[in-house]
Amino acid sequence: MTNRLVPAAALVIALAIFFGYVSPTYSGSVAEIKERVMRATSALDAAARFGEKQNELASARNAILVDDLARLEALLPDSVDNVSVILDLTSLATRSGLLLSSINVAASPAGGGQEAAALSRVGSIDLILSATGSYESFIAFIAGVERSARLLDVTAFAVRGSNTGVYGYNLTVRLYWLR
Structure with missing residues (x-):
């Protein structure tokens, strides 16, 4: 009888651990962390696009002649x-x-x-x-x-x-x- 009771008790304990600790942790804090990671990744992508655009605009500004830039500044x-x-x-x-x-x-x-x-x-x-x-x-x-x-x-x-x-x-x- 103990042979049948041990696997059943182990199954009940495993289910209790899963539903009591693993599932709430995974769906709660782990899901929040995944969401924060996705937001951070999208922010990094946006920052990379911004950096590329900034470099593009800087190279376009550097292509303007100094005299023309001074005239634009005066205008x-x-x-x-x-x-x-x-x-x-x-x-x-x-x-x-x-x-x-x-x-x-x-x-x-x-x-x-x-x-x-x-x-x-x-x-x-x-x-x-x-x-x-x-x-x-x-x-x-x-x-x-x-x-x-x-x-x-x-x-x-x-x-x-x-x-x-x-x-x-x-x-x-x-x-x-x-x-």
């Missing part, structure tokens, strides 16, 4: 740098024979919501200029803004008439930079 810099733009505009106005009486920074550019601005990779700010001078001086100033190395848009302007040939001008100039 669309990665910071606002209002002071240098204001100095450039003042210098341009002086060379053109236009007298700048004030330069103000507008609160925010017109059009587009804050959500659209947050998603855009290009930021912009409006500068409001007040100036006086002859029509020829104004045309020379606008031509200088047009040829400027910095990306500028004249978004609005108004002219105050005069009998003396010296007019008053109000301009709104939009300045761009990379975010």
